[in-house]
Amino acid sequence: MVWERIRSSNFLSNFFCCKSHSSSEALLLQLEKEEDDDPVVVTKPGWKAVPYILGNEAIEKMATYGLTANLMVYLVREYHMDQVFAANLLALWTCAFCLFTILGASLADSYLGKFRTILFASFASLLGMVTITLTAFVPQLRPPPCNLAQHCIRNTKSQLWFLLMGLSWLGIGSAGIKPCSIPFGIDQFDSSTVEGRLATHSFLNWYYTSATVVVLINQIFVVYIQESVSWALGFGIPTLLMMLCAIPLFLVGSNIYVRVKPEGSIFFSFAQVFVAAYKKRHLKLLNDERVQGVLFDASLSRNAVVSKLPLSTQSSFLMKAALVADNELKQDGFSANPWRLCTIQQVEDVICVIKTLPIWASGGIFLIAAVQEGTFMVSQALKMDRHIGTKFEMPAGSIKIMSLSIVIIWLPLYDRVIQPALKKITNHEDGIPTLRKIGIGYIFSILCMLVAGFVEQQRRALATLHGESLNEVPPISVFWLFPQLVLLGLCEVFGGLGHIEFYNQEFPEKMKSIGNSLAHLCLAGATYLSSLVVSMVHSVSGKHGQPNWLDNDINAGRLDYFYFLISGLGVVNFVYFLFCARGYTYKASVKAVEIDPNV
Numbered sequence: 001m002v003w004e005r006i007r008s009s010n011f012l013s014n015f016f017c018c019k020s021h022s023s024s025e026a027l028l029l030q031l032e033k034e035e036d037d038d039p040v041v042v043t044k045p046g047w048k049a050v051p052y053i054l055g056n057e058a059i060e061k062m063a064t065y066g067l068t069a070n071l072m073v074y075l076v077r078e079y080h081m082d083q084v085f086a087a088n089l090l091a092l093w094t095c096a097f098c099l100f101t102i103l104g105a106s107l108a109d110s111y112l113g114k115f116r117t118i119l120f121a122s123f124a125s126l127l128g129m130v131t132i133t134l135t136a137f138v139p140q141l142r143p144p145p146c147n148l149a150q151h152c153i154r155n156t157k158s159q160l161w162f163l164l165m166g167l168s169w170l171g172i173g174s175a176g177i178k179p180c181s182i183p184f185g186i187d188q189f190d191s192s193t194v195e196g197r198l199a200t201h202s203f204l205n206w207y208y209t210s211a212t213v214v215v216l217i218n219q220i221f222v223v224y225i226q227e228s229v230s231w232a233l234g235f236g237i238p239t240l241l242m243m244l245c246a247i248p249l250f251l252v253g254s255n256i257y258v259r260v261k262p263e264g265s266i267f268f269s270f271a272q273v274f275v276a277a278y279k280k281r282h283l284k285l286l287n288d289e290r291v292q293g294v295l296f297d298a299s300l301s302r303n304a305v306v307s308k309l310p311l312s313t314q315s316s317f318l319m320k321a322a323l324v325a326d327n328e329l330k331q332d333g334f335s336a337n338p339w340r341l342c343t344i345q346q347v348e349d350v351i352c353v354i355k356t357l358p359i360w361a362s363g364g365i366f367l368i369a370a371v372q373e374g375t376f377m378v379s380q381a382l383k384m385d386r387h388i389g390t391k392f393e394m395p396a397g398s399i400k401i402m403s404l405s406i407v408i409i410w411l412p413l414y415d416r417v418i419q420p421a422l423k424k425i426t427n428h429e430d431g432i433p434t435l436r437k438i439g440i441g442y443i444f445s446i447l448c449m450l451v452a453g454f455v456e457q458q459r460r461a462l463a464t465l466h467g468e469s470l471n472e473v474p475p476i477s478v479f480w481l482f483p484q485l486v487l488l489g490l491c492e493v494f495g496g497l498g499h500i501e502f503y504n505q506e507f508p509e510k511m512k513s514i515g516n517s518l519a520h521l522c523l524a525g526a527t528y529l530s531s532l533v534v535s536m537v538h539s540v541s542g543k544h545g546q547p548n549w550l551d552n553d554i555n556a557g558r559l560d561y562f563y564f565l566i567s568g569l570g571v572v573n574f575v576y577f578l579f580c581a582r583g584y585t586y587k588a589s590v591k592a593v594e595i596d597p598n599v
Contacts, residue, residue, distance in 0.1 A: 049256045049258075050185065053188070053257075055249045057210070059245045059246035060122065062218060063129060064170065065214065067129055067133075070226050075089070079163070080152040080153065098520040100172070102518075104177075105514040107176075108513040109510055109514055114184040115254070115259045118180050118184060120176060121176025125169070127173075129170060132170065133236055135163055135166070141159055178516075179517035180513045181207075183513045183516050186200050186203065186204075187260050194429055197430075201415075201501065202415050204504070208411055209407070209412055215400075216408065219404070223395075223398075272338050273342050276341060276342045277347075281320065283325070321346070352507060352587055353508070363519070363526070364526050365529060365572075367522055367525075371526050371527055372452075373403065376562070378399065380456060381396040384478040385476060385477050394478060399478065403492065405489070406486050414493070419431040433586075434501050435584060438581075441491050441492075441493075441496065441498055443574070445491040445495060448487035449564070449566045451484040453560040455480050455484060458480070459480065460560065533566070534550060537562055537565065541558070541561075
């Protein structure tokens, strides 16, 4: 693949001229002279690097998810924690590392680079996994076994702190790996070509598919080993996989990867744009077409990733930060004071980020439906017939297999069959534009909660009809949950993956990791919002002789009303999303970049 080499030059391009037209003409002449230089051919590895990246990610996810998928049961059974305390502890831990992904992404994009961040975070994850595994191997690191004839002994403070230390290291590792792995894979493709962009979408589909297969394997086999064989063995296998397979595999491909060089603090650059725009708020923009056509940021380093974006007209206020006034340029063409004069590339980066935030804000409510899969849908499954055949009974927590199966089937089918067919119909290179894909996911989320409500009504009616007690199960199969779980799987492949594609597509190249972290922030927001809604419903309902919607005995409660409430919130959120998406303009494709494969 041929990439145009953008040479460093001693001038400031990409600006509007406020007072000095002669300066702009001289700078434009120099730009034309620089663009006449011979290009340099730089080849990105593309799919050659993908096996190492996907292999590392799959094994790492198998290791970390295998360690944490059944952690709730481990804390209750082995540490003798109250269910509420254990659930709150894990919820706080999950939300914390989701929030910290923005910190890990910022370090990657600004200072360390994605490769180093993933590598350091992998060792942090390994340290956390070893620590938690030791709690299962060493009896002194956890409370003694619970004797039913006596009162169970709770964990000591030192035992709890040792466990929390392991969770902290594991969270630090997740906060570094999760926001960087997808952008690092995308860096290996040439996004300036149609083939490269199509390969990027295929990479995302296969990335999501492989991750789902790993979760499915853990759900079936690793959880069984932990509960039925040994916690030490169930934790030890994922830890060994991380140590002996994931990290070495990632290092094997180190000579193939393209590594984008970080460019310093992104937020510092953003602050300069806002300050400069405020200082020039009284100036007016002039309409100089020649200057508007030039968007190469020559003030960036020689090896920086640089996008030639078309000039945005969405924020004339911020564009004033790039206005050139008297005495703002030094003789070498650079800005004399970056807090008064910024490049257009800096301004465009800020605009790209700002215009995605309204779309991002809708992700929290959208994911509330997905949060219920591990809570109230499991409660439904506990009150249903889970037998498959005459001998085997499906664990209630394994109902997630149904939605995971939909993801595994759908994504390869979409990538190989449906997307090419849609491309011929819509003449869009992605088959379906990203925002439409997100909107379809939102619709599936609403339908999922509606179907879940109707199924719960039917389940509750049968339970009441048969006079079910707390220890009996009504004659309704757990597979009645299959329709809502299918919709939940489609909600994930359209809405969840659509959000990831959107951030990787719309964020500036030097902020891909930060953009990818927004998906995890959506999950953290959904968890907090779900807890808030549950608390409000639990405190408000159940008055004046009416049943509490979220009663501990779901046969006495009205879980169906709760599902309908979430569906209603989804409708309001969908209307808000339509309003934001209607006026959204996609970022143009990248025209050229300069990379340094030896960073």
